[in-house]
Amino acid sequence: MGVSNKAKGWIDMVITHEPKTVSKVIDDLYSLMDIHNRTMGKSKKDYRTGRHIIPTSAELQKYLSQNYNSVTVRTNYNPVLALHYHSKIRHYFRGEE
Numbered sequence: 799m800g801v802s803n804k805a806k807g808w809i810d811m812v813i814t815h816e817p818k819t820v821s822k823v824i825d826d827l828y829s830l831m832d833i834h835n836r837t838m839g840k841s842k843k844d845y846r847t848g849r850h851i852i853p854t855s856a857e858l859q860k861y862l863s864q865n866y867n868s869v870t871v872r873t874n875y876n877p878v879l880a881l882h883y884h885s886k887i888r889h890y891f892r893g894e895e
Contacts, residue, residue: 801853801861808851809861817869817889820859827852859888867893 801809805827812818812826831851853861862868870886 801857802851805851805853806861809858813862813866813890813892815892817871817891819887819889820855820862823858823862823890824852824855862890866890 808827808830809823812823812830818826868888868890870888872886
């Protein structure tokens, strides 16, 4: 299905020069949507729910990899798990313009 134009605009507001994981971007999108809904009020026609704005993590990851810079960060929070599982997490950020 892909990422909607409205979601692309909101992703542009959320992505900064600070690297963020896909899950952090989704959390920030929900926070932004919550702020938007509070300021618009439920009686307005522009009331949004997550299914209209927030893409799935796979859609978001594809969109971010095509449009933003990324870096892989090694996690060192649990060395025992790092032996058995992937200990690298991709972070996305806005590049120098």
